[in-house]
Ligand code: PMP
């Protein structure tokens with residue numbers, strides 16, 4: 001394995017899911033729902049296969065999906081993107097992120113990431129031979145946020161891009177306008193590209209609104225907006241994502257993407273186009289269900305003795321393990337199957353400054369009510 005990839009090993013998600021399977025534990029680690037997406041959308045995928053959509057689709061993606069993505073952006077956010085040239089379909093958001101970083105960053109360029117960060121960000125930056133500059137999200141008034149001065153100070157002469165993720169995995173923070181404006185200001189002043197991962201765009205709670213970075217003044221022209229069907233429609237295994245950006249940025253990302261995967265699988269694209277057009281009511285229902293699941297898991301974790309940080313979005317809850325008498329989340333995550341028959345994610349896996357994430361554990365609540373109920377019953381044994 002090349003030197004620049006050696007620090008990464010196996011992803012924490014694969015490791016913890018394997019642990020859950022081996023120990024027969026309830027898996028509240030890796031974030032994937034245990035129920036299916038909208039039935040008619042699933043049926044569309046089957047029909048697409050039956051109807052012969054089984055050969056290479058066009059490189060930028062099936063036109064129906066590119067149009068559906070553009071219509072969705074216009075309808076939800078008032079953002080206009082041309083489906084021919086400003087939308088590119090990718091193999092999940094993961095490919096979109098990697099292709100964007102590879103397309104836009106020269107070796108030695110710096111990329112700002114907010115830590116804790118989604119694990120593929122660091123690997124994508126390393127693959128490009130670029131350097132990550134973490135800005136730490138810290139807990140303030142019960143939510144993770146950043147200090148704008150720290151963000152500004154992280155920008156140097158080699159900074160090329162800021163990787164933004166809101167709603168944010170793994171903290172559940174949804175950046176508000178003020179936070180987004182602080183990011184936008186730095187991007188405009190220092191001429192940076194924003195790579196904006198918005199895969200949880202529809203999973204926000206308590207009436208909190210997701211604001212796409214590209215809607216801020218001067219940002220549409222410098223933002224690569226990324227999303228995916230996995231979270232919105234509970235089809236994480238479909239690996240169908242997309243970017244929206246000005247044509248020159250899309251052309252750059254496509255220049256890389258064509259040699260990573262050339263194109264994304266055809267049948268899912270037709271089904272997701274249908275989902276974006278016809279199943280947004282279902283997505284709103286999912287959002288309401290998830291909010292109730294969040295509240296159920298939070299209540300259970302609090303009863304079990306965890307310190308709980310209430311997320312405004314995503315399907316993850318951060319907990320502080322210190323009230324239970326534990327100190328190291330990595331150690332507790334490894335022992336949790338034996339102590340309680342539950343698997344969670346050690347949040348420190350997402351930090352460069354590991355000590356800052358040491359006492360956090362992440363639990364996923366995108367699970368059936370009875371699974372959440374059983375998990376919290378088991379976790380009561382901890383105290
Ligand atoms: N970004 C974030 C923040 C995620 O949590 C995930 C994982 N689901 C992804 C990107 C990857 O999305 P996809 O499965 O569409 O590649």
Ligand code: GLN
Nearest residue numbers: 013014029030031032169
């Ligand atoms: N996004 C999911 C999570 O954060 C997992 C994705 C993966 O397994 N790579 O749990």
